[in-house]
Amino acid sequence: MTRADGRADDELRPITITRNWLDHPAGSVLIDFGGTRVLCAASASEGVPRWRKGSGLGWVTAEYAMLPASTNTRSDRESVKGRIGGRTHEISRLIGRSLRAVIDYKKLGENTIVIDCDVLQADGGTRTAAITGAYVALADACAHLGVPEALTGSVAAVSVGIIDGVPRLDLPYEEDVRAETDMNVVMTGAGAFVEVQGTAEGQAFDRAELDALLTLAEKGCADLTAKQQAALGS
């Protein structure tokens, strides 16, 4: 009962974080969670949306999207369909909330940071890779704006799930589709929870399973936090 890629049940896939992959944005990161590859770009600009003007507070938002050829079978382009799907909306909102959890708007000042997370290749866990990479890009953007203190902590995310009755960490696509229960957990570097989203794909899960998954996620997020710190050189 081992995993197809030989990993232990509580082990992450190989993670690589490449900073400054683009020339233009204030921060940019290419992040790989195994076969999942996401380009995270943090664009900084002076000023805030109209509803926030004059408040002295900054703003951080995020947009998530998948390239058509990122998936096994090509998917239609949302710009061509003329509307963004429910899943895209949902993940964009999740990423934005997660990043805002570690931002001090006052210290950011009236600046806006937009984080674009574009999935270049998808193999499960695209939203957790996006959040984990986006944090690094955000850190670079804050430094670029001269306000590194606007960050109150770090944030990382991982997926966990129960496959054939066994809780596992960081699911690739092949495990994701077979999971009975699927959970995405976003945590701060300090070990507190920002988001917990668990879904029974097959049958409903009990409290003990829920507890096991949360413990596994705590382990995974701690590992990812270490990798983020290493990438940021601290």
Place this chain on the structure above:
Amino acid sequence: MTRADGRADDELRPITITRNWLDHPAGSVLIDFGGTRVLCAASASEGVPRWRKGSGLGWVTAEYAMLPASTNTRSDRESVKGRIGGRTHEISRLIGRSLRAVIDYKKLGENTIVIDCDVLQADGGTRTAAITGAYVALADACAHLGVPEALTGSVAAVSVGIIDGVPRLDLPYEEDVRAETDMNVVMTGAGAFVEVQGTAEGQAFDRAELDALLTLAEKGCADLTAKQQAALGS
């Protein structure tokens, strides 16, 4: 430190469930969670979407929407804006997943049930009221189709949150906006989890807080299950 409406911290608001509020759909329920009022209509039709034809399996889906005047200040109509917002999409998908968790597609046969949850008045917890009412409408629709056995259990949902450090059940709007942490929990009548969605609104929450909220939600969902059963006369 009591609640504005005098409730205990682990007490639901007054819940009323009125079946058959409409003449046309196979099942229809007007549900009140205190000041929140949602009209849940389950329309049944023969046949399934194209991608499911010939499988012998049925389909259940849901759409959530808020009437413009349901909120404190009138909100714009999404049909007029020409696109559905991220929040609407997200909640529609949540309701659909929650209901599908208690459906046996094979026993449903090649029939489709669409559940419309229209919020007539909003005072916090509209998605949990929608799920709780939608289950009752779904049960009536299954009975109407002659396949009550397509239901493998019941499902109910409740919101919980931490306000001023105290975990509370079933938040009205006024508490919802003040909550540090907000969680929506969907459970089966048998006490298993279908969805757990927790969000740190202010600061990240620790494992002990998460555990307290889950325990409170278990209590609330059990109370709602009893009210559903009473409404269904069983």
Place this chain on the structure above:
Amino acid sequence: MTRADGRADDELRPITITRNWLDHPAGSVLIDFGGTRVLCAASASEGVPRWRKGSGLGWVTAEYAMLPASTNTRSDRESVKGRIGGRTHEISRLIGRSLRAVIDYKKLGENTIVIDCDVLQADGGTRTAAITGAYVALADACAHLGVPEALTGSVAAVSVGIIDGVPRLDLPYEEDVRAETDMNVVMTGAGAFVEVQGTAEGQAFDRAELDALLTLAEKGCADLTAKQQAALGS
């Protein structure tokens, strides 16, 4: 040759008008014309659209929509289709014009009232029920704004049609589809015409038929005016 519901040819269906059905809007009315049930909400706000600013004049507008499950067979949600249909547009415009006919913009001052008419259940005559109920909600909204004198009169509407050669008042769906000629008439409480919209569904109608329908509509609008006044307690 009697009507399926036993009514006389010049008799309205049972009409019920429930004021203050919602907590938030300035005026709200649930109105039933037999099996047709429309929720009319009048939201008042300070200020007017940009093109009217500084004029000292107010503005009144209306939006009509049908819930998906309001009809015999579920209809698609216009927000999901991403565009409003021709019929919806047409009826929204009709309701707005009808209400504006009894408004003194100067006395209303630079305030805006938006009337949402959402059909919860449809059994013919939804636009006439909407106008009749919307007037009552509008009256409550004017009172709420402290400018009851902004109303220069009342307005009500009824459908009339020729079925099997006989002119009939207030058609339910079953008669509506069989009508050779269908007319919607909007009148003031003082007995003057605001809108007359007659359509030959089957064959064109002559002047005598037109005259008979107008006389029947005058009777129906007078009856509805009495019910509006009773509901408003005057």
Place this chain on the structure above:
Amino acid sequence: MTRADGRADDELRPITITRNWLDHPAGSVLIDFGGTRVLCAASASEGVPRWRKGSGLGWVTAEYAMLPASTNTRSDRESVKGRIGGRTHEISRLIGRSLRAVIDYKKLGENTIVIDCDVLQADGGTRTAAITGAYVALADACAHLGVPEALTGSVAAVSVGIIDGVPRLDLPYEEDVRAETDMNVVMTGAGAFVEVQGTAEGQAFDRAELDALLTLAEKGCADLTAKQQAALGS
């Protein structure tokens, strides 16, 4: 108290009807009502929409639009705005209903005729000019299809209104904006009514005024019928 263009109150503007103004469609007419100029093209094709297939019945539909430069001040293009306005929808539906009133679907057979009415220049009465011209294009299209007998009669339309208390026929823009009451009437060549749409622009109108307007419209439609017949050479 004469009209700006010197016409009698019951006199039409100069009407010109030019058949076969385009090479491609089965029927095409350029019609002028004074300064109002509408291009009506009737495109015929074999087959009917899906919902009508196998019925042996044909279909007729219409689309109305205004060119951006047709109005006094340029108006935005609806294709650029990405949605059709309420007025456009409403008039397209009116033209379609008016033409279908004189069509025998059975004799038309499973053919579809689409009538495009594009306003090249607008000076009041664009919808009535469109209907009047569209009938002639429709007649040519029926002849082109070899089923002239699919027409059960002719149809024409005219506007009437009360200006400074005086009922007038065929209002140009300058009179239209000043009218207290505005009515569009569609009639068959045999003198029966197909559509009657009266609106109180300023104050509500009484039964006597309504009667005077209907009488004036009967006169105008009869005059237009004569011009249509002359154009069709019969």
Place this chain on the structure above:
Amino acid sequence: MTRADGRADDELRPITITRNWLDHPAGSVLIDFGGTRVLCAASASEGVPRWRKGSGLGWVTAEYAMLPASTNTRSDRESVKGRIGGRTHEISRLIGRSLRAVIDYKKLGENTIVIDCDVLQADGGTRTAAITGAYVALADACAHLGVPEALTGSVAAVSVGIIDGVPRLDLPYEEDVRAETDMNVVMTGAGAFVEVQGTAEGQAFDRAELDALLTLAEKGCADLTAKQQAALGS
């Protein structure tokens, strides 16, 4: 190997240019290139788009569209489809660029001219007829604004192509679909190039063929320039 309409290979189709075909816009031209008929309307207004305010410079833009019945087989209306197609966009941009090539923004002052080119009938070369006619409408609009000096020259356009190995000028639809290579060339009255757009429809073309086509286009644009000057009476 002669052309179906008897023309020489380097001969234009009959060209007619009718100025002031509409009453409202500052300039309007109905132009025929054989069976292709385009209505070009130049609407002038004071002021410029927001991004250009206070610059002292004017603005010129263009919109191209085809009426549904202009083509052999009726095409769907883009306003009904809710989006503008790629070809429409592309041609609108081409026309705008071509006209701006002969405008001195400073001499135009802070005025905006919008040129609408609506194809009433299509028989090949609609974009070149549009540009050629639009220039004349633009000249009239500049004169109407009192700034004829804002024009720095004239502009005209023609299509050329290779059919059965022979370069030909001003292709009608029937030749256009058979062309191996198709080129649209926009030139000033002074004989310089504004746009060159050549496309290999069948097989790629060599430098000699390209040269021959350019020479033919120079001849055609010179002929069109003469016709424009004649129409403008200079």
Place this chain on the structure above:
Amino acid sequence: MTRADGRADDELRPITITRNWLDHPAGSVLIDFGGTRVLCAASASEGVPRWRKGSGLGWVTAEYAMLPASTNTRSDRESVKGRIGGRTHEISRLIGRSLRAVIDYKKLGENTIVIDCDVLQADGGTRTAAITGAYVALADACAHLGVPEALTGSVAAVSVGIIDGVPRLDLPYEEDVRAETDMNVVMTGAGAFVEVQGTAEGQAFDRAELDALLTLAEKGCADLTAKQQAALGS
């Protein structure tokens, strides 16, 4: 008068072509033209669009898009705006036409290849880099489908322009905005022209300038063809 990056006037920027950059599509190429970086993915699938079924012929199409953070200043996401801009449409169509020029549909058989060209970083010449990279991805996709013979040749593209009176090859953004004339040229590996698109940005250009630009483009495309062949290992 040297170029900012020290290149000769007829020299390309550093070109790198990385094949198989993605796991899923049949062909995928990351191509750099200096600072311009485009991801070209060729997805192959059995079957063709409906209008081509049963013809025995294949189909090739392309979609171009820019990531929001690819430009100097972040641009809005077209999927969020809900519509594709004119420039995007135009370039997608250009890429598709260019690739189809070297495809034998019959040898491709009833298969479809969709080429997605997503600009990850923009520094001028994104459309020419896209075409040049897309050809390599297309070649890999044809090989993957087992029909390398469906390619009748190769295709590459380059931009040329006149800056301060001097013709230059392969313009970066900084030169592109200063160019008086800008031309994109698409050529086959055999040296024939597929597309020629020249635009006078400032003042119109004469025949001699046009000739000089074409000669420069011939040189650039030949150099790019060599690099494509090297990448494909032939």
